[in-house]
Amino acid sequence: MLLSRDQLLNMYRKMVEARRFEEKVVELFYAAKIPGFLHSAIGQEAIAAGIGAALEPQDRITIHHRGHGHCIAKGLDMKKMMAELFAKKTGYCGGKGGSMHLADFDSGMLGANGIVGGSIPHAVGVALADKMRGTGAVTVCCFGDGASNQGAFHEALNLASIWKVPVVFFCENNLYGMTVPQSYHQAIRNISDRAVGYGMPGVTIDGNDVLEVYVTVRRALDRARKGDGPTLIEAKTYRHRGHWEGDPDATEELYRPREEIEMWKARDPVVTFERELKERGYISEEEVKAIDEEARRKIEEAIAFAEDSPEPDISEALTDIYTD
Amino acid sequence: MRTISMLEAINEALHQEMERDETVFVFGEDVARQGGDFGATRGLWKRFGDKRVKDTPLSEAAIAGIANGAAMAGLRPVAEIMFGDFMTECYDQIVNHAAKARYMYAGQFKMPLVIRTAVGAGMRAGPQHSQSIESWFVNVPGLFIVAPSTPYDAKGLLISSIRDDNPVLFLEHKMLYNFKGEVPEEPYTIPIGKGEIKRPGKDVSVIAYMKTVHQALEAAAILDNEGISAEVVDLRTIIPYDRQIILDSVSKTKRAVVVHEAPKTGGFGAEISSFIHEQMFYDLEAPVVRVAALDCPVPFNPRLEDYVVPSTADIVKAVKSLF
Known part of the structure; x- marks a missing residue:
């Protein structure tokens, strides 16, 4: 699978944008600009960027509650994302969804979801519709290790496999289901082992290696597109911050050993990829700086847009409950 | 006018809507080969085939969840949950997703899905196959709940439910399945929300x-x-x-x-x-x-x-x- 320099730099750019976006929203959250709950994905950018690069324009993606990076990688507008986080009218969901419900149907981003595992059967339903209509689109369904214990996960994977639905199941195993270590919430080490039970291929990869993510997803997409059915990909990764902003583990060691956090920070996917690109001569220090500055500029624009945007009108509390 | 049972009226509505609109498809437990536990989907599989009439595993959460996804993508799924009591198995998909999707994603798509289910006492079916479930859902804005009493109403309301762009729970009382009444052969609608x-x-x-x-x-x-x-x-x-x-x-x-x-x-x-x-x-x-x-x-x-x-x-x- 050959990748052009442009493709590589695009992946890197998305990773940088995702990282800067996430750093900034954390700051804005503590400045009380963003209400509600915030789940930072710092440390998991290789997954978002790798999947985003592998998808064809007609392909679709469903995500979880930690998916700002996926939205950026799928090509969503950071202005409308930021406005949604600010609960403004100009956001993707008119300020009625927030971080946990970001969606842009036209871009194929079918929605973040606040119910762990809740979107797994949706992905199968959407992909079933694509199969019935012969659109050739494939849906990538992202969820975490915690979701792999939900009944909906088992039911949906079993059904997708029977019906050979064009879907790719992508489990982002960040080793903790909220605060509970994986070994306490499941007796298996590799979640991809579960694929055997549904009669589909399962593979475990390094979720901090954007190229491995890209290549694996690409293969699974090809397989699904050919009509051979779903694949379960498990990508091991790590979130640098707490489960949510406000997680007490951030200030007091409750469930994650500090050495473990440091070990994973040393494997930072953005830094690792940047080093690799430099070592291979694909990118110069000036270009790295330019990409970083460009990302920061776009995010500042997004913040200004969100700040200047109006609140939804009070009457909008009662719109879109039903289709008229 | 001819007289048919409520079960036959429901079956006829499904046939006619599938004939009329190829985005309508039916799936659920035992709905294809057997034609549904009560017989509501009888004949559909032979007429429309595997692609549009699907037996599923015993997986209610997936059934309702797939209905959600397919509806989001523009199809008109009609799912059957064999007994209303089993709605607990897919409660999350109905309450947190079917009902809220349009609202929380700001109307980016419609949710034209129907979930049919058999409810009510009288069959000596015991505590887990007999209850009335409407109150579990009436406090969930975003859903329509339809509950017909006659074959005429069942046919017209089911056709309206399938054509509607909102999620509809279509409740069928088991003791009414054999109740007979006059039903026109041609398709017709009855407005949802009209007594x-x-x-x-x-x-x-x-x-x-x-x-x-x-x-x-x-x-x-x-x-x-x-x-x-x-x-x-x-x-x-x-x-x-x-x-x-x-x-x-x-x-x-x-x-x-x-x-x-x-x-x-x-x-x-x-x-x-x-x-x-x-x-x-x-x-x-x-x-x-x-x-x-x-x-x-x-x-x-x-x-x-x-x-x-x-x-x-x-x-x-x-x-x-x-x-």
């Missing part, structure tokens, strides 16, 4: 839905002999319920009895009763009375089962208490 006066009267409004409509009609015939003229209001749709038909009827009769087969506490009758009291308390000749099941699971023993669900005699008694 119907099944028997006009002037002294008391008996407001009911599904099986209790027939008990209310029996009660009205008995009361007629005793000089009380009862008007039977069939809501037909539980959410959104027809407020106007209630106001019109009760402003005429000044008395109301609400009947349902679900347990009384927290049942939908409480909503109707409150609505009437809020709207026309000072016009009433007597407080609104509810006739409902006792607050217990539905027992297996036939004598006990008949005892806990409302009877025609209970309705007669309740009406008389208002005079």
